[in-house]
Amino acid sequence: MSAIFISRVARVLVGTLGAQLITIGVTLLLVRLYSPAEMGAFSAWLSFATIFAVVVTGRYELAIFSTKEKDEFHAVIKLVVLLTVSISVLVASGLVLVAPLLDSLPSVVSDYWLGLTAVSLGLGANKLVLSLLTYQQSFNRLGGARVSLAACIAIAQVSAAYLVGGVAGLVYGQLFGVMVATALAAIWVGKPLISASATASWSMVKQSAVKYINFPKFSLPADLINTIASQIPVVLLAAKFGGESAGWFALTLKIMGAPISLLAASVLDVFKEQAARDYRDKGSCRSIFIKTFKLLAVLALPPFVAFWFVGEWAFGFIFGDEWAESGRYAVLMIPLFYMRFVVSPLSYTIYIAQRQNLDLVWQLTLLGLTVACFTLPDTVDSVLWLYSIGYAIMYFIYFWMSFYCTKGDAK
Template sequence: MRRLLPQSIYARNVLTLMTGTTLAQAIPIAISPILTRLYSPEEFGRFALYMAVTMIASVLVTGRYELAILLPRQDRAALHIAALAITLSMVISAVLLLIVLFFAHPIAALLGDAALAPWLYWAPVSTLLVGVYQSLNYWSNRKAHYKRLAISRTVQSGSAAMAQLGSGYAGGGAAGLVAGQITGQVLATGVMARLIWREDHALIRALRPLRCLALGKRYINFPKYLIVAHGFNTASGQMPVLLLGALFSTSAAGFFTLTQRVMAAPMSLIASALGDVFRQEASQAYIQQGNCKAIYQRTFKRLLLISVAPFTTFFFVAPALFAWVFGEQWRVAGEYAQILTPMAFLQFITSPLSSMFMISEKQRLDLIWQVFLLFLVISSFMLGQLFSSAGDTLRLFSAAYCVAYGVNGLMTYHFARKCKNEKDKNIADYPRGL
């Protein structure tokens, strides 16, 4: 049996993360037919709005400092950055709570659902939990504790699912969906925190506020550029649904949403696991050698070999596959999937490697790329107005994304092979005197 298991550390790490991610995704998919009988479409829609507000706000709470946890040479410095990100999550979530207390009803009205207002009071709790969990997640990623990451993801998904089912059977109404989500976040964060404390309590007791502030200044480019960059990224991701609904029909937006959900599965399952391992190994190589060209090339080849056959097959069978799995009325979604396959293929290959922007501290260039991407998306839909077909518009959209991902791949490869300046190599984790 052991001979069938991967022998290399890299492959075992990827398999561990893939196992946790698969379980975390399989649980909500498995219970979806039950949840749809316990909650109404209106309740699901309201929950989706709540999650959208929460995830957008979550971009702000850590200042994106959690992305810098992998960079310092010393674990002590990295843990101070994690502490800074967690502290910011507490402070900014408290500010968000004040905003909700005064403006919950106007915000709900702006979102087009006045009944959402009572739910918004829980949004700061969710943003705090997301900020803390992400900080602990990146610390575990730095320490290469992939089993810990897999366990926490499974705990979050499983506990949220059970809580939502229990609340639904008890007649808890729409609040059960939010309560279930928060339950999952609390338990996953608690499990992660307990495991980290058990191993790193000595380092945690040695934390010093002044060092956190000094490192916040050292890595100021993360909040300076990435909050805006990731805001643009979110806009680029959400805009197709909004524009398809506005320019063509609600049905077109619905077909696109199903297409994205199906095509996102390999990204979140395989590519994200490879990306987590690449991020950890590449950051260490970059610190020690000044470049990570070999690791980049090895990961790129693996991604290419994994993806060519499945995406090629999917391109030819997508319409028939969607019609068979989801019903004949969803064949159009399969046609959209066929159009978007080249885009998804390049996304699968380049997205796991895009952490080179963070590893090489090229946040300003990441912001420029995100603006470039948003410009291409908007331009593709503006040109698409010349056509009467949503499919033709999506062809322009897919082509725009292909160009953007091609540029992204060239940039990250350049970062991986370019040695850091000697000046950069000698920068200490802490300014003098700390």
Template sequence: MLFDKLKSIRKGQSEFTKNVATVMFGTAIAQAVPVLVSPIITRVYTPEDIGVFTLVMSVISFCAVVGSGRYEVAIMIPNDNVVARNLVAIAHFLGFIFCLILGIVVLTAHDAVGDILGLNPKDRHWLYWIPVYTFLAIYQQTLILYTARLKKFKVVALNKMGKTISMSVTQVIMGISKITGGLIWGNFVGGVTSVIFLKRKLKKLYNLQTPRNYLNTAKEYSKFPKYSLLADSINSFSNHVPIVMMIRFFSEGTAGYFGFTQRILSLPLGLIASSFTEVFRQRASEDYNKFGSCRPIYLKTLKKLSLISIPSFAVLALIAPQLFAFIFGAEWYESGRYASILSFMFALRFIASPLSYVLYVVGKQKYDLIWQVCLAVVTIVSFWAGGKLNNPELALWSFSLSYSFLYIIYILMSYRFSKER
């Protein structure tokens, strides 16, 4: 088996490196599929299709952050698995209630929501599916985090493979068949595949306890809805509002170019950085609980991420327009130009994203909240200025440089707190 061969290669390595390699190996296979099908995706779907898909997924991602109360982020922290399972149940319960309310809002204010998002009337039927997709996303992310807590990194890797392959295959088949919304339906199929697989691998997920026990757990980890919920909601807003503003100020096509650029540049985040994240979360929490510091594993992770990120994105910045046109078709040269502008920002995001969990481990969510507010402000100002001047490149340059500066601050801040008890 592939994983058995990988195990023999990894003999003598540290546990951290082994776990990262396990997750990365499965993720590499999973991410190879979207890379291979991207030239097909760009030929069977239009920039407008990708723009609508990116917008809908952005709304779902934002709602998934809000709906769980961020209790799932705390799953790694408790020493006791019983408490961790309580957090799983709390996140699922809050997510279900939130999605019920969201469904009522969509049903009663369908056109108003569509106007706010800038969706064309012909695409607004997708709004009805957002509550369902949101709960699926919350449920899926919670299962992934609990699986990682149990150090079942092989399961995490296999899950990534199954989800991405089923999603990509569905998107290609539906695109070739000219079925409307193939990109969105493919994402749904991938999510369902992930949930079914993880549920089969987790023997015990919930505790049979009194409501008071769940309430006590919720109170014990109340910092997460108090601070992390707002901070992460602002972060999600900052990440996804550019698509909304691109559509409102420019067009679905321009948003499609931008969304596709983000999708391609995010592949290294999904392939490598997320593999580090899954393992770093568990190891940083464990080290901090034992020793009062996670500085050694922080520095080790920082060094490895930097050596991968900086050279790779520097090369991409130079050749992106020509590379995009060659691989994805001449129509996507514009996306390549966007990629050149955003490369430095994504290089720093690649480094900062896994390390950001330090602030959760040491309970410094207030600092994260302040940083997220700054991020939201520069995002809105950047795209508003570019929109008013009808200049998408100006918006992207301002966006990229502002984000880069804030990511540097975040890396320094997480380093500072990695040794605080």
């Protein structure tokens, strides 16, 4: 593993570590300010916002790393901004038109539909600015952007607990935090880049939209399906076993997702830039793929083995007896979290090779598996164990698909 790669990972890691410490720290407050049922309702609402956030960019922000000319680079940025705003408006209009049908969805969705749309727009814009900071190799600012997002949401949600209270406090806190943090990250991207992108020609924007059509054609449905597969469990648990189960599950995902976001996401930010460069220049990114895999697999094993023995106790000790059940959920899902930690950053090679059709097939299979796991079993334990093992197997397949795509001749 090169010293430059490790140095870049470390720079992003510092910021991501700060963001995760803030998230975990504020969670200690939130679980005492909000009940499991309120956290479950908010998590269901945020699931819908997260799903819409995937749609608004058309996934064209991923095309930024495939551009070779400055004009094309600026055109793709302008395209993503236009799509984010336009699709967000369409989502808002669609929610208004189908309002009478929203009774079949969790009530929190119909109660806070406008905030849901605004958060989706903000999250989509945040994806763009983080991609731009990565492209610029501004890894210190990238880490700062992650910290600011976590900090802004944390401060807003804690403050809203006293000012508003209930689910509304969580919703409005999320909205305020996302908007402020995204605006700050946009400033860090730099006015010259924003100005150059704003003046990109419409003809180049259209050409770029056509040239990188595989991203909305394959990546968008694949990533949308993946997001639905990752977010729908909260909704299905709430519907089948009640809001408390959804709240416990949501806390499990947040806390167990922390190491994934902490290191795996930091590795991804650096890996995708270097892998894309190696793929363009050498026709293969297999060397950096293998080195990154070894790094992730070795780093992840000791903490996950230790958590198997102390996880349930740790949740109860840290978050209180009311949330101890989340720890039991987490232990059941260790195979899933380990495989996700190791494989998810490496799967970016599928985008580099533009083999999104393979990804789409995998995501469709994953969605079917997820729905089956959360609808067929009759107990929460059976649901989570089946989900964990099935997901781990799917990620094993995903690894070999990603490895296959590291060679430029993988067609």
